[in-house]
Every structure is written in structure tokens, then in C-alpha cells.
Amino acid sequence: METVRLNDIKVSDKPEGLEGAGFFATSLEKAVGLARKNSIWPLPFATSCCGIEFMATMGAHYDLARFGSERLSFSPRQADLLMVMGTIAKKMGPVLRQVYEQMAEPRWVLSVGACASSGGIFDTYSVLQGIDRIIPVDVYVPGCPPRPEQIIDGIMKIQHLVETESLRRRESPEYKALLNSYGIE
């Protein structure tokens, strides 16, 4: 049986900073970004086939745990990332919006698949033509459904946003204006 060597364990690179014997100094923003980036708790909002791809993404082969996201949160209060996967009917819209409103800041939204992003093939009276009509979206993952690699790519894009986001962004007037444009708060 192969033993795991210490070198096989991937540790995130430390952010830029000043280093000397016995101390390391960096900005709070960079330290917080590093911690948040590698401990995102996703809330899977799976309504159809993209949800199945998400299950594969969480499974041993693709293993989203490698990105620090093995702990799914089924309570929006504890979740950092809302992953919307699948067709959102107009009747489901208010439910999705309520879930988003219940999430604490900072919160991110990943729209997985053609249906969540644009309504997909369901150009019909009963289907929401993209979740960005009711909540702001950070990253879109195209595909019908996208492969687990694409979902992981979307997660990595979210990780980049999380890592580089200014700590004051959520208090900024631009962000408030964005939420107000959706009628939130």
C-alpha cells in the first residue's frame, strides 16, 4: 500500500507579505481572502439534471473536497455560495429568491447550466428565463448539462472572486445599488 508523503499534501501558497525570522506580516484582506477561498460552504439548489452532474462533482472521482468545499450547507444561513443547478420554473422563482435573501453576507452565486443561466431550451411561459432576473449572479457555467470539470472550473472562478474581493465591497454603494436593482433590501 502506498503511503501518503507529506509532499503530496497540497498546501495553499501564502499571500504576499513581509517575512522575517519568526514573523510574517500581510494585509488582513489577503489573509481573510485566503481563508474564505479555501472554506466555501456551498448550498446546492439542484432542480434537475445539472444537479446530477453536481453529485458526480461531489463524488470521489472529481471530489470537490479538494477545493475546501466538502461541507455542503443545507441551511442558507450558513452557506457562502448558492449553486443553482437546473431549470427554475417561475413558480420556483420566489423560493430561490427567499433562499438568497436568507444567506448572510458575504454571499456568492454560481449559475450552473443553460437553464439556470438563460432558461435554456425551455423558452416557455412557465420557466424563468435565467436566474439573473431575480438574483445577482457571480459566475455562469454553460453546458446542458456541464461536465463536472466545468462545474469545478466555475468553482475555481468563484474562488478567485472570493480571494480577491475587497473586504469593503459589500458596504460599497455600487453593491447596494446592485442589490437594489433586484429589489433586495
Added chain:
Amino acid sequence: MESNSTEPTEHDKIISILKEKYDGEILHVDTPYNLLTVTLKQERIIEIIQYLYDHAQVKFQYLTTLCAIHYPDLKQIAMMYQLRSLENNLEVRLKIYLPEENPVTPTLTSIFAAANWMERETYDFYGVNFQGHPSLRRILNVDDMVIFPMRKEYPLEDQTREDKNNAMFGR
């Protein structure tokens, strides 16, 4: 397939039972896909279904389904009731035509409790007003919808989009 035997078929039996009491109500009889379909005048439909329910020789006591059909060319909405007799292994479809402008018909929930949700669905999609229904409100679509989407005057596609045009979809 034409039947030349002198034995009355099951269809003939159902028709004769209907004609016993409601001869004047029958407008048309047809058997598409071998399913007996009787078009009736709209006024006494519930009474007729009750009659078929109670009649000892047929006992149509199971409501398979009911739904509406929109005929925009006729400017009419048809109601279709499909009844089954589990005891006698018979099936019949009854059809009435209502005006497109104001489709009103009495509820079937007085006979079949199962008609409750079917009529709500029919109201939801076609706007048929079932008089006497215990709670006639939308069942599948969003409550604030103002159209009856399965009527053919409404386009199937979501009308709020600008980026999905025919060129992009090869239509």
C-alpha cells in the same frame, strides 16, 4: 373496422342506454381510435354523467380524466370527460362545447371528488369556469398569471426575452 354481426356491440349498448333517456341531448357519435365518443349538448352534462354512474347495466363509476380542448377556428372550448366502468370493462368519452368567450359549466365534483384538481388544472390552463367548484383557483401556474396559457391565442414562448430570436435557434 365494420362489424357485420347482429350482436349489439358494447358501444351500441352504451348508446342505447343514453338514448333511453337523453336522446335529444346527443349531437354526434364517433369512435376515434375505437373509443366511443359522444358529443352532447352542454346543459345537462352532469345529470347525464350521474345517470351513467347510477345505471345498473353500465356503472360508469370511475373518472379516468377530464380536460379542455381549445378550437380557435370554432371559437369554442370543448370539455372532455372520460369515464370508465371497472365492473363492466367499458369506456366512454363525453364531449361538450362551450363558447370561447365565457366558458362556464357546472362542476363534476358533486359526483367525483377526483374532479376537484382536474377542474382546477383545466381552469388554470383554459379558463373554464366550473360553477359550484369548492375552490376554483390556479393549481400549477404562478398565482399572479393573468393568461390561460394553453389557449391557442397565447404564444408558447416567454414573451419577455429579446435575445432568443429565430436566427439564433435556426428556426
